[in-house]
Amino acid sequence: xxxxxxxxxxxxxxxxxxxxxxxxxxVSFHGTEARLIQLQSQAIGIPLLQKQTTWEExxxxxxxxxxxxxxxxxxxxxxxxxxxxxxKEWVERVCGDLGIEAIEPLWNKDTEExxxxxxxxxxxxxIVSARAELIDEGWVGQRLDRKFxxxxxxxxxxxxxxxGEYHTLVVNGPLFKRRIEIIESKTxxxxxxxxLDTVKYRLA
Numbered sequence: 001x002x003x004x005x006x007x008x009x010x011x012x013x014x015x016x017x018x019x020x021x022x023x024x025x026x027v028s029f030h031g032t033e034a035r036l037i038q039l040q041s042q043a044i045g046i047p048l049l050q051k052q053t054t055w056e057e058x059x060x061x062x063x064x065x066x067x068x069x070x071x072x073x074x075x076x077x078x079x080x081x082x083x084x085x086x087x088k089e090w091v092e093r094v095c096g097d098l099g100i101e102a103i104e105p106l107w108n109k110d111t112e113e114x115x116x117x118x119x120x121x122x123x124x125x126x127i128v129s130a131r132a133e134l135i136d137e138g139w140v141g142q143r144l145d146r147k148f149x150x151x152x153x154x155x156x157x158x159x160x161x162x163x164g165e166y167h168t169l170v171v172n173g174p175l176f177k178r179r180i181e182i183i184e185s186k187t188x189x190x191x192x193x194x195x196l197d198t199v200k201y202r203l204a
Contacts, residue, residue, distance in 0.1 A: 001118045002080035004175055005105035013078065015069055016041050016048045019062065032128055032169055036180070036198055040170070043178045043203055059094065066098055076101035082111060082162050111159040115149055123173030126182060128196040130166040132189065140187045140194040144168055169196075178203045 003013055020027050020034045027037065034050060041048035051065040066077065077095060081087045081104055088104060095102040106114055118125070125144040130137075134157055139148060149159060157165050172179035184200040 001114065001121070001123065002078050002105045004121060004123075004173070006078045006103055007175075009105065011076070011078065011103065013046055014072065014074065016044070016046050017065060017069075017077070018048060018050045019053045019058075019065070020050060021053070032196075033198065036169065036201060039180055039201070039203060043172075043176050043180055045177050063094060063098060066100070070098070070100070074100060076103045078103045078105065080104075080106055082106050082109060082114060082160055084162060111162065112149070115144075115159045116146075119145065121174055123170055124179070125168035125170045126196070128167055128169045128198075130194045131164065132192045132194055134165050135194070137187055137189075137194050139166075140196050141182075141185055180204070 003016075007013060018027065018034075018037045020037075027034075037050060038048060049065060049069065051061060053061040066074070077091075077100055079087075079091050079102060081091065088102075088107065091102045091104075127139050127142055127144060127148070130140055134155065139151070142148065152159050161167060169180075171182070180201060181204040182198055182201045185196050185198050188195050188197050
């Protein structure tokens with residue numbers, strides 16, 4: 001959604017950047033395997049820079065990845081933060097160190113407006129992880145929709161999962177030239193999180 005709004009503000013997005021756990025070869029916290037993110041980049045048609053990181057050296061490894069793009073004329077980086085000050089402060093500091101602009105199209109927007117705006121824009125997303133003590137297992141693998149919005153409201157959970165209550169994988173939408181189809185999956189329990197293990201998928 002942040003990328004979509006940034007494009008609407010006339011920014012040119014030349015690359016997608018993704019960081020995966022060196023230990024698990026999956027997106028940290030999301031649990032999404034690296035290959036699926038590569039497929040997402042292919043579906044959108046924007047090149048992907050994917051880098052393995054560790055928790056201990058994350059900031060340095062983040063900077064190294066972005067620095068590798070600077071010779072291509074990169075001037076800024078788009079982030080999807082909504083209201084967590086510590087996240088915004090971190091990206092602004094790191095981008096400042098790199099000499100680029102931190103672009104935050106969702107900052108200070110109402111979370112329900114972000115959620116409904118995402119759906120109304122035509123995006124489709126699948127819930128790929130959730131904190132087990134907050135969200136029932138049955139939601140994992142389901143689409144992000146108004147039923148899930150109503151559920152979050154009854155549980156008093158942040159509607160956009162800004163605190164890591166849940167994570168999603170976008171499989172289709174206005175940025176996409178092709179859609180990702182998840183053919184087979186299963187839910188696993190790891191570290192008090194429900195994670196969607198995508199067994200089989202393809203570009204449709």
